[in-house]
Amino acid sequence: MKSTTSKSNRRSKLYTLIAALAVIAIVVAAGVVYGVYRWSSTSSGSNASTAVTSTHTPTPSQESAPVSPSASKDVILIAFQTNWRSVAAECTKTYGPEGVGYVEVSPPQESIQGSQWWTSYQPASYRLDSKLGSESDFTNMVSTCKAAGVGIIADAVINHMAGAYSGGGERQGVSGSPYTADGSFPAVPYSKENFHTCTSNIMNYGNASDVQNCRLDALQDLDTSQPYVQDKISDYLKHLLDLGVYGFRVDAVKHIANADVAAIKTRLAQKTGRPAQDIFFEQEVIGSPSEAKEIQPSVYLGNGKVSEFRYSSSLAKMFADDIADEDTGLKSIGGKYWLPTSKAAVWVTNWDTERDRALTYKSGPSYLLANAFMLAYDYGQPHVYSGYYFATKDDGAPGATATSVPDASCPTDGSMQPGTWQCAQRWTAIRGMIGFRKAVSGQKVRDWKRYGQNVLGFSRGSAGYLALNNSSKPSQQTFRSSLPAGEYCNVYASGDCSQTIKVSRDGSFQATLPAHSAIALHTSASKSTWKGTQSSDPSDPRLG
Numbered sequence: 001m002k003s004t005t006s007k008s009n010r011r012s013k014l015y016t017l018i019a020a021l022a023v024i025a026i027v028v029a030a031g032v033v034y035g036v037y038r039w040s041s042t043s044s045g046s047n048a049s050t051a052v053t054s055t056h057t058p059t060p061s062q063e064s065a066p067v068s069p070s071a072s073k074d075v076i077l078i079a080f081q082t083n084w085r086s087v088a089a090e091c092t093k094t095y096g097p098e099g100v101g102y103v104e105v106s107p108p109q110e111s112i113q114g115s116q117w118w119t120s121y122q123p124a125s126y127r128l129d130s131k132l133g134s135e136s137d138f139t140n141m142v143s144t145c146k147a148a149g150v151g152i153i154a155d156a157v158i159n160h161m162a163g164a165y166s167g168g169g170e171r172q173g174v175s176g177s178p179y180t181a182d183g184s185f186p187a188v189p190y191s192k193e194n195f196h197t198c199t200s201n202i203m204n205y206g207n208a209s210d211v212q213n214c215r216l217d218a219l220q221d222l223d224t225s226q227p228y229v230q231d232k233i234s235d236y237l238k239h240l241l242d243l244g245v246y247g248f249r250v251d252a253v254k255h256i257a258n259a260d261v262a263a264i265k266t267r268l269a270q271k272t273g274r275p276a277q278d279i280f281f282e283q284e285v286i287g288s289p290s291e292a293k294e295i296q297p298s299v300y301l302g303n304g305k306v307s308e309f310r311y312s313s314s315l316a317k318m319f320a321d322d323i324a325d326e327d328t329g330l331k332s333i334g335g336k337y338w339l340p341t342s343k344a345a346v347w348v349t350n351w352d353t354e355r356d357r358a359l360t361y362k363s364g365p366s367y368l369l370a371n372a373f374m375l376a377y378d379y380g381q382p383h384v385y386s387g388y389y390f391a392t393k394d395d396g397a398p399g400a401t402a403t404s405v406p407d408a409s410c411p412t413d414g415s416m417q418p419g420t421w422q423c424a425q426r427w428t429a430i431r432g433m434i435g436f437r438k439a440v441s442g443q444k445v446r447d448w449k450r451y452g453q454n455v456l457g458f459s460r461g462s463a464g465y466l467a468l469n470n471s472s473k474p475s476q477q478t479f480r481s482s483l484p485a486g487e488y489c490n491v492y493a494s495g496d497c498s499q500t501i502k503v504s505r506d507g508s509f510q511a512t513l514p515a516h517s518a519i520a521l522h523t524s525a526s527k528s529t530w531k532g533t534q535s536s537d538p539s540d541p542r543l544g
């Protein structure tokens, strides 16, 4: 009995040993195969890949991380004037794999005709037939993006319809719906009575009724206090929710009374059987303390998120001065008078500010550094802007006609020529920083330190560290992070972990930060686990 037991014990130990050796053999073989694959795809080089097929292999953590949508996947990508087919393709190729949470698309309703981008902001009807595609293109985009883990946020233009014009007569929208300059929009239908009686342009921003009941840039101003108008607008938004959109960016909210926005949202909630607070509403309210109190951003917080325009203008000032200044630098972002972080929608630029004063691709490397800061910091919901290079303010998307925008294609030679798509979603630093944001989700900012003029660094808990050099000189420093010891990839600088930083046991590391550059390290991107194989992307701009 005893000897049998010990014999079978010995036998089972032998089997265990054999099984263990087999497992080791399989793991080693897989490792060799993977190593060869990695080598061959790395050595094929970034030049060999085309813009259309380029995607970075996700890091292991991106593949296995539990899906918690709001906190770790909150990045919104603004796909300005990008048609529905191209957004769908990009969801599968880029947005989904790199971890973009939502894509904010340009207005999907039928607009007036014209090749300029801003025709999108002049509705001719609520038919989903626009320069950017048909209703079936739109529906396909929503479902393709959803399958890639990306939600669609539609830009809802509800304050007004088409601009008034002189000369009278009927005109047609991009899909043929007729309209006039005196309130006739039979496809909705709206008639003259559904518009505010004030037909002059807004003059006095100290007077809320002027701002909300008169015309913004000659745009025919809907009387959004009418139950009928609220009903038509909420029907339009319901249609979009029924097709599966995640929520809305609501245009020109400053020009709509808070009570009207609230009433429209309540109707939408009732019609769709959803609690109002579950419907994402990002309201565009450009704040200015000197203006009427009824039109201040904070007034609208009860309806959802609100744009914090201080963000974009402050970044522009700070990056032109000293980002590391203790009082006027990046440390002051999100201060006392700012919207609460959970309600603030922020961006370095959007399509309006890029034609005005903000940091843009025209600002050089500061633009990339500002985006890196936005994605690494814990204030507001970040929006990465992706548009096209332009020469004049009115330029429509590359190849736009009066009634359509062709498919987007990303440049492959680093050029920033007017008439070329911009594709910020593919830029190496942006991809790296989206991964950074995901890895540090929920971690507090700490270790903030000014290392010199325009040089600073901060941690997100013990999960990540960002060092920024916005000066024109290299900066050699011993940076103090809270990262565990290890060799980390600088995800700002390359997509294949070809630039690494060794962090010592006390969290410090020595590095020379090149002029106008950054070091971004996080615990999901270490030398031993990184799988990305492309050093840079063909769409990376030459920002100087």
Ligand code: LM2
Binding pocket: 118, 119, 120, 121, 122, 157, 163, 164, 216, 217, 218, 219, 251, 252, 253, 284, 352
């Ligand atoms: C917004 N937010 O509140 C958008 O972000 C912004 O891009 C829109 O202006 C604005 N509200 C109205 O929806 C853009 C553009 C304007 C353009 C309007 C309407 O910045 O220049 O105005 O869209 O298309 C254009 C002409 C203007 C003309 C107006 C009406 O530029 O000169 O006014 O159309 O015909 C006579």
Ligand code: CA
Binding pocket: 159, 211, 212, 213, 214, 221, 222, 255, 256
């Ligand atoms: Ca209005």
